[in-house]
Amino acid sequence: MSPKQDPVPIIDYSLLTSSTVDDRLKVVQDLGKACEDWGCFMLVNHGIPETLIEEMMDASNEFFNMTKDEKLEFEAHGVLDPIRCSTGFNPDNKNKDLLWREYLRLIVHPDFHCPHKPSGFSDLASVYVKRTRTVAMELVKGVSESLGFEASYMNQELNLDSGFQLLAINYYPSRMEFDGSRGLMPHTDHGLLTLLYENGVPGLEVLRDGKWVGMSDVPNAFAVLNSDHVEIFSNGKYKSKLHRTVVKDERTRITLVNPNGPSLNTIIGPSPRLLNDENPPHYLPMKYSEYLELQTKLIMAGKHAFDKIQLQN
Numbered sequence: 001m002s003p004k005q006d007p008v009p010i011i012d013y014s015l016l017t018s019s020t021v022d023d024r025l026k027v028v029q030d031l032g033k034a035c036e037d038w039g040c041f042m043l044v045n046h047g048i049p050e051t052l053i054e055e056m057m058d059a060s061n062e063f064f065n066m067t068k069d070e071k072l073e074f075e076a077h078g079v080l081d082p083i084r085c086s087t088g089f090n091p092d093n094k095n096k097d098l099l100w101r102e103y104l105r106l107i108v109h110p111d112f113h114c115p116h117k118p119s120g121f122s123d124l125a126s127v128y129v130k131r132t133r134t135v136a137m138e139l140v141k142g143v144s145e146s147l148g149f150e151a152s153y154m155n156q157e158l159n160l161d162s163g164f165q166l167l168a169i170n171y172y173p174s175r176m177e178f179d180g181s182r183g184l185m186p187h188t189d190h191g192l193l194t195l196l197y198e199n200g201v202p203g204l205e206v207l208r209d210g211k212w213v214g215m216s217d218v219p220n221a222f223a224v225l226n227s228d229h230v231e232i233f234s235n236g237k238y239k240s241k242l243h244r245t246v247v248k249d250e251r252t253r254i255t256l257v258n259p260n261g262p263s264l265n266t267i268i269g270p271s272p273r274l275l276n277d278e279n280p281p282h283y284l285p286m287k288y289s290e291y292l293e294l295q296t297k298l299i300m301a302g303k304h305a306f307d308k309i310q311l312q313n
């Protein structure tokens with residue numbers, strides 16, 4: 001019999017925000033352990049109303065069910081376009097015959113962008129992303145403390161007040177609508193932490209000890225993943241989490257995904273406060289906007305941006 005897989009860590013957000021000093025200390029320790037050991041966790045008691053999330057799922061479904069012509073207005077161009085609607089893994093659809101999904105990617109912070117249809121979508125999305133941003137910023141404070149810094153250190157160093165936040169909505173059509181493979185190739189995300197909420201149709205998997213493990217077992221929870229810049233800033237202590245999506249369920253899968261990064265102008269490298277003779281820098285510093293461009297180019301070539309910035313020492 002193969003040994004049983006240990007469960008994905010669960011972090012209780014309510015302890016991070018409203019608890020005694022001891023509870024906070026414990027949850028910060030748990031958060032650090034989850035980021036170091038797993039690189040991901042499920043976030044429960046996040047305080048974002050289920051009704052708001054359901055409304056977002058319904059509005060997203062409505063968006064993707066508009067006609068092709070209606071969606072054409074929001075078609076993707078460059079990586080920094082504020083509104084990008086496309087299909088497949090790459091903006092240019094190179095992999096569309098490998099794995100299928102449609103997606104809408106919106107820059108929602110520091111400025112908010114959203115399609116003007118369907119009606120009400122933009123207002124709803126603006127409320128939703130404010131709530132997820134608050135949660136993400138609290139988590140970053142916890143991560144900062146777990147690395148031995150003050151809660152506000154990462155916020156200050158990385159200019160998170162004007163941080164770059166995206167809302168990516170992924171739509172994997174039902175088996176009735178689409179007959180091929182639905183999913184997303186293995187990848188890591190840019191930014192510090194990605195928050196992901198799914199509509200009850202499973203599919204997200206993370207690589208753990210060489211095996212793909214499902215992230216869909218905890219109801220009403222966000223999946224939270226370490227992203228590339230938490231790995232860079234922590235000098236490799238909190239590794240960016242490799243993940244993929246495989247949709248086997250017949251139903252339509254919709255996910256609301258928020259990558260949360262530093263401001264576009266921030267040059268981000270390993271925190272100087274973590275470096276010493278025993279811990280030399282493992283990554284080259286790079287401006288966040290340049291990293292985004294580089295990552296897009298390298299993905300097309302089947303490579304990872306770390307191939308260019310990781311130092312062999």
Ligand SMILES: O=C(O)CCC(=O)C(=O)O
Nearest residue numbers: 168170203204245255257
């Ligand atoms: O939709 C999913 O299951 C995963 C989405 C994802 O990894 C992404 O948008 O970066």
Ligand SMILES: [Fe+2]
Nearest residue numbers: 187188189243
């Ligand atoms: Fe991702």
